[in-house]
Amino acid sequence: MPTVRTSEEPALETIRNVPPFSMLTEDEWREVVRTLTVRTYPEDTYLFFEGDPPSNLYVIVQGHVALIRHTLEGRDVVLDVMQPGNMVGELAIFEGVPYSSSGKTLDEVTAVVIPRERFHQMLAQYPRMAGAVIFDLTRRVRHLSDLVQSLAIERVERRLARILLRLARISGEHRDDGLLINLPLTRQDLADMAGTTVETAIRTLSRMRRQGIVDTSHGHLIIRDVERLVRIAEEGE
Amino acid sequence: MPTVRTSEEPALETIRNVPPFSMLTEDEWREVVRTLTVRTYPEDTYLFFEGDPPSNLYVIVQGHVALIRHTLEGRDVVLDVMQPGNMVGELAIFEGVPYSSSGKTLDEVTAVVIPRERFHQMLAQYPRMAGAVIFDLTRRVRHLSDLVQSLAIERVERRLARILLRLARISGEHRDDGLLINLPLTRQDLADMAGTTVETAIRTLSRMRRQGIVDTSHGHLIIRDVERLVRIAEEGE
DNA sequence: CGTTTGCTTGATACGTATCAAAGTTGGTGG
DNA sequence: CCACCAACTTTGATACGTATCAAGCAAACG
16 A cells, blocks of 8 residues: 655645644744655545554645544444644554554645654643644544434434535535535545445435435536535434 | 532542642642532532533543433433543533533532633643643544444444443443443433434343343343453454 | 446345333332 | 332334445546
8 A cells, every 4th residue: 555655845834824833933933844844645545544553643734634444344434534734643643552543635635744753742842732732632522523423313314414514614615506525535435424335325415416405417526505405414304 | 400519528639640630740739739629419410511601621530421412303412421530521611612512420420620710720830731631532532433433334232232341341340240330321321322212222232131141130230241242342243 | 448446226135213002110298 | 008100111013214235337547
């Protein structure tokens, strides 16, 4: 499994205002930035695999990373989708244990790569950065709590509706004919996010297409009737 | 909804070694302890309700608290079960938003009650305490991730097996005839943890009883065949 | 151009929710 | 001490949602 592919470095200035770096003073920032590495990864690349020893923490600058659990039976579950400003790999880095999920790029991703030791140094030196870590963790707890509730009591259609709306929030682009979800997701990806099978995801999506709620032509995924989708997500239709 | 019921204070010394207080030096501890409040709550009491404005953070000293999400349709989902050493209410306290879940005592609970403002002061004054917060949050993320995976791909029997084993780990007591789960849980509680209905939870438990895996007589819940239960939890039987 | 990969639809089986009803238990007050 | 009530538990019948298995189709790719 090929993973890393470094391209030329984007201006480091772009991360100046991204947590946890935004917590630093100008002087601290100048000191820290000298040792930072920024990398760009192509779409559909694994930053790390579930079970790998903890090596780096990643701060996403651009693009999106899916956190995925794999099962012995060959099914995948998407735990979360991370976007610019989010950290990836924190758990493993903090506890010094193997990654508990894989990190897969959904599109082209630019990220600050911080080796485990280096990150611990930084935290010790600039304790204010802990706030950014806590902030990111609370976001994850909140999202996972929502997901647990959704999986526990909602049917696939409602779960899918939630997911589409969230993806639109994360990476939506307004078009004249609706809200385009700007990520190259397969039906399998959506199924893994909704905790269902490809077939069911397809059937559910097809029904939505027939009802004019979404448009799936040309490999695009466009939400045409946001209100209707919200109604399904909130009230189960 | 009645909530708080103060009883006499247990010796504050008992929390000296509980995170986040264990991060403090002896001097800091002496300073902090003067302003701490310890309370004891009876079984089946709500420390706070989902939607309440964030008032306190609780550090559990004794007993267990279930974090519960309520739905409009009247169903509950148990997100996590907290035990001594865990913090409850962190999210709301940190972000200054309403509690995103209710905290219900499962048995008699003793907890340190820290008002929101006071906790922020403490964090500012003793930044090392942030480490304990991060530690607790990572534990929650890990647990919720496990739960998401379980709900997404496993059947009720397997989920219930996991839950029983976890409850035994949290509050198990070795008996000559097995492992007693030392919590007064109703079938509904178990159903809410497994993301299923009472009836299904009962049916699944009854099957386990008939197979000699558990013993449910006298209102007790005893695991008689741990190995078998582990096999169900890990391999789906 | 054949091969792979992803998408789609259909038929069927199975797990679980739902609805209904009866049994059990613990507590309360007469 | 018994009768009653409320809350919890249990079992059964049935309906429904989703997984599974199978097969065909389209588009991308070397």
